[in-house]
Amino acid sequence: MKKVRISKNGGNKTLNTILVFPYYMILFSLILVPIFIMVVSSFLRGDSNNLFQVSLTFENYLNFFGNEDYLYAMGRSIWLALLTTISTLLIGYPLAYFITKTKTRTQALLILLISAPMWINLVIRTIALKQIIELIIPSILKTNTAMVFGLTHVFLPFMVLPIYTILLKIDSNLIEAANDLGASKFVAFLKVILPLSLPGVMSGILMVFFPAATTLVIPKYLGNNVFLIGDIIERVSILSGNIGYGAAIAIILSIIMMAMMLVVKRVDKFKGEEYE
Amino acid sequence: MNKNIFRNVFLFIIYGLLYLPIISMIIFSFNSNNSFTRFGSFSLKWYVALFRHEKMMQAVLVTIVVAIISTIISTIIGTFAAIALSKQKKVLRNLTLMANNIPVINPEIITAISLFVLFGIFQIPKGYLTMLLAHIAFSTPYVIITVYPKVISLDPNLSDAASDLGATPFQTLTKVILPQIKVAIGAGAAIAFTMSFDDFVISYFVTIGSGVSNISTYLYTLKRAIDPKVNALSALICLVIGLKITYDYFISGPKKIKKERLKG
Numbered sequence: 001m002k003k004v005r006i007s008k009n010g011g012n013k014t015l016n017t018i019l020v021f022p023y024y025m026i027l028f029s030l031i032l033v034p035i036f037i038m039v040v041s042s043f044l045r046g047d048s049n050n051l052f053q054v055s056l057t058f059e060n061y062l063n064f065f066g067n068e069d070y071l072y073a074m075g076r077s078i079w080l081a082l083l084t085t086i087s088t089l090l091i092g093y094p095l096a097y098f099i100t101k102t103k104t105r106t107q108a109l110l111i112l113l114i115s116a117p118m119w120i121n122l123v124i125r126t127i128a129l130k131q132i133i134e135l136i137i138p139s140i141l142k143t144n145t146a147m148v149f150g151l152t153h154v155f156l157p158f159m160v161l162p163i164y165t166i167l168l169k170i171d172s173n174l175i176e177a178a179n180d181l182g183a184s185k186f187v188a189f190l191k192v193i194l195p196l197s198l199p200g201v202m203s204g205i206l207m208v209f210f211p212a213a214t215t216l217v218i219p220k221y222l223g224n225n226v227f228l229i230g231d232i233i234e235r236v237s238i239l240s241g242n243i244g245y246g247a248a249i250a251i252i253l254s255i256i257m258m259a260m261m262l263v264v265k266r267v268d269k270f271k272g273e274e275y276e
Numbered sequence: 277m278n279k280n281i282f283r284n285v286f287l288f289i290i291y292g293l294l295y296l297p298i299i300s301m302i303i304f305s306f307n308s309n310n311s312f313t314r315f316g317s318f319s320l321k322w323y324v325a326l327f328r329h330e331k332m333m334q335a336v337l338v339t340i341v342v343a344i345i346s347t348i349i350s351t352i353i354g355t356f357a358a359i360a361l362s363k364q365k366k367v368l369r370n371l372t373l374m375a376n377n378i379p380v381i382n383p384e385i386i387t388a389i390s391l392f393v394l395f396g397i398f399q400i401p402k403g404y405l406t407m408l409l410a411h412i413a414f415s416t417p418y419v420i421i422t423v424y425p426k427v428i429s430l431d432p433n434l435s436d437a438a439s440d441l442g443a444t445p446f447q448t449l450t451k452v453i454l455p456q457i458k459v460a461i462g463a464g465a466a467i468a469f470t471m472s473f474d475d476f477v478i479s480y481f482v483t484i485g486s487g488v489s490n491i492s493t494y495l496y497t498l499k500r501a502i503d504p505k506v507n508a509l510s511a512l513i514c515l516v517i518g519l520k521i522t523y524d525y526f527i528s529g530p531k532k533i534k535k536e537r538l539k540g
Binding site: 012015016017019020023024026027030031032033034035038041095098099101108109110112114116119120121123124128129131132134153210213214216217220230233243247250253254257 | 286293301378394446473476481484495
């Protein structure tokens with residue numbers, strides 16, 4: 001039976017409107033309108049300072065796909081992000097798994113220590129990374145190795161935390177049942193724990209890949225003047241002031257990201273059904 | 277047993293690598309000479325130099341002031357909005373929450389470009405105001421996603437009881453709803469503060485060329501110049517964060533666990 005409840009507070013429309021109004025102002029003027037203007041300006045040609053002398057164009061998009069350097073930079077960003085995702089996964093998964101095997105109080109401390117660096121400024125952490133590389137293995141500075149090391153260092157918590165959370169949720173009875181039915185520890189891990197933890201792995205991948213592909217700071221300090229997506233956007237919009245072009249590149253980037261996210265989610269769903 | 281040794285060694289190495297850069301940076305902040313690779317003798321001269329360096333102190337001040345103001349504004353607006361949203365019609369609520377997630381999901385650089393374009397088109401001069409507006413814009417959604425789940429988990433009977441007993445809607449809000457979501461508001465404010473304090477990309481795009489900078493953008497403009505004052509500043513920031521985290525772990529951590537146990 002459905003419970004019918006007449007909420008007295010639901011009726012306070014005036015108060016609710018007053019409470020939510022400033023938020024809608026922010027949502028519209030500083031989140032939705034900027035995105036709308038960004039999309040529109042990516043299709044405009046002409047003087048960005050004179051709104052009346054513009055015309056519609058696909059030029060910004062065509063220019064991007066016609067520019068080999070930019071395509072190469074985008075490919076390189078994606079490649080670096082991919083390497084970073086793989087290395088955070090290879091380190092982060094066993095790390096999360098081992099943390100769940102320690103005592104509850106130790107777990108709290110280890111998780112705290114994993115997330116603590118996230119509170120420290122990224123630029124500062126990157127400078128610290130640069131100094132430690134200079135101190136220990138200066139030969140890798142300004143190489144891809146240094147960049148992937150730095151990116152892995154910075155994004156590791158984003159991989160560990162979701163995997164840890166999901167590993168904790170796995171019912172220990174399932175593992176016991178697998179052992180009772182004759183599965184070795186390794187087989188139980190492979191057939192029970194690993195599949196059940198995949199959603200955590202997926203969200204970890206999403207949380208590492210995209211920020212790693214678009215970061216501006218880490219490659220600037222650890223790389224060798226490499227040219228990546230972040231640099232293109234910075235160069236085009238800030239240094240040469242071509243707002244429409246910068247906007248178009250940002251939009252291409254978000255479309256690629258959304259497409260990849262959809263693919264990952266679909267794979268995730270498929271896997272989920274298989275094991276249900 | 278063997279497995280435990282392997283596990284502990286693995287944990288030790290990873291945590292060691294994780295903290296090595298920060299620890300080394302703190303050690304070198306007490307270095308008497310100008311090098312990051314050779315330690316001379318213990319000295320506080322870089323700390324003295326840091327406090328005498330007007331530009332760096334200015335950047336620290338801007339960072340703190342912007343973080344405090346944007347945290348207060350986004351926490352108040354976000355909290356009230358989360359409460360009001362929970363009582364709205366489902367369609368509108370879901371649409372709003374979806375829109376709210378855009379800046380959370382989007383890579384920072386896209387939010388940065390969209391604000392850069394906005395301020396450019398409306399010819400709003402870049403500076404303190406644009407930085408503050410941008411910080412409010414990216415913090416508020418995080419306050420909402422922290423506070424909103426707590427709001428919808430509240431027992432509506434309590435608010436109904438309050439109004440049955442004659443409380444005005446405003447009294448119900450301040451005396452019944454807000455006290456129950458205090459912890460979530462605190463968490464939202466903490467996230468907002470950190471996001472603002474640490475922000476680089478968005479601040480960089482909305483203040484470029486204005487001469488206004490926070491810690492991140494100031495350090496970035498130094499680029500790769502060697503400056504031991506940066507180590508001193510970083511060590512101080514790490515110290516503050518370390519103290520806060522230790523406090524949380526030892527003071528409120530056990531309390532929280534106790535509370536959860538009582539509940540269970």
